[in-house]
Amino acid sequence: MLRFSNVGHSIDRVNEWIGRIIKYGIFVITGVVFGEVIARYAFNAPTVWGMETSELLFGFFVLLAGGYCLLHAHHVKIDIVYRRWSNRMRAIVDCVTYGLMIFFCGVFIWYGFKIAWGATLMQQTTGTIWNPPLWPYKLVFTVGFVLLLLQALRNFSSYLRYAISGKGEPPL
Numbered sequence: 143m144l145r146f147s148n149v150g151h152s153i154d155r156v157n158e159w160i161g162r163i164i165k166y167g168i169f170v171i172t173g174v175v176f177g178e179v180i181a182r183y184a185f186n187a188p189t190v191w192g193m194e195t196s197e198l199l200f201g202f203f204v205l206l207a208g209g210y211c212l213l214h215a216h217h218v219k220i221d222i223v224y225r226r227w228s229n230r231m232r233a234i235v236d237c238v239t240y241g242l243m244i245f246f247c248g249v250f251i252w253y254g255f256k257i258a259w260g261a262t263l264m265q266q267t268t269g270t271i272w273n274p275p276l277w278p279y280k281l282v283f284t285v286g287f288v289l290l291l292l293q294a295l296r297n298f299s300s301y302l303r304y305a306i307s308g309k310g311e312p313p314l
Contacts, residue, residue: 153295154296157212158210158213161207161211164203164206167199168203170199171203175193177189178193190270190271191272194272205286205287206289208287208290230308236297240294240301243290244298250284301313
């Protein structure tokens with residue numbers, strides 16, 4: 143029988159793996175932008191794809207890194223009041239915020255998939271001179287929110303266990 147803790151650890155590993163790969167994307171983006179700058183200013187021959195590629199890649203990396211950031215608690219928290227609460231009260235508040243996050247991730251996944259599917263069927267493109275297809279970007283939007291949702295579910299379950307029992311170490 144598959145235990146939830148095994149599933150939770152698998153979610154952590156997937157987001158960790160993706161995050162470790164994605165962090166090297168900055169070098170890819172830097173290379174594309176650097177190549178575009180050299181082509182434009184040194185040779186007076188800008189490419190039609192350079193800047194658009196860097197923008198699309200940046201979007202890919204930001205969307206796919208959400209689950210990794212949530213895994214390592216790198217999202218912004220305003221903790222002026224939060225710090226003063228007990229660990230159990232923090233866990234209860236985190237359960238509420240994760241509940242909202244799970245709902246919004248579900249909405250983004252639902253509509254994101256519909257939009258990605260529509261872009262695929264219509265063969266939607268950017269409409270620029272280079273004109274790449276948009277479906278991969280829109281699909282990555284959905285995948286990024288799936289990863290974020292899975293990590294949010296994982297974190298929610300940890301906070302819920304701690305909020306109910308109040309025993310052990312508080313999560314994150």
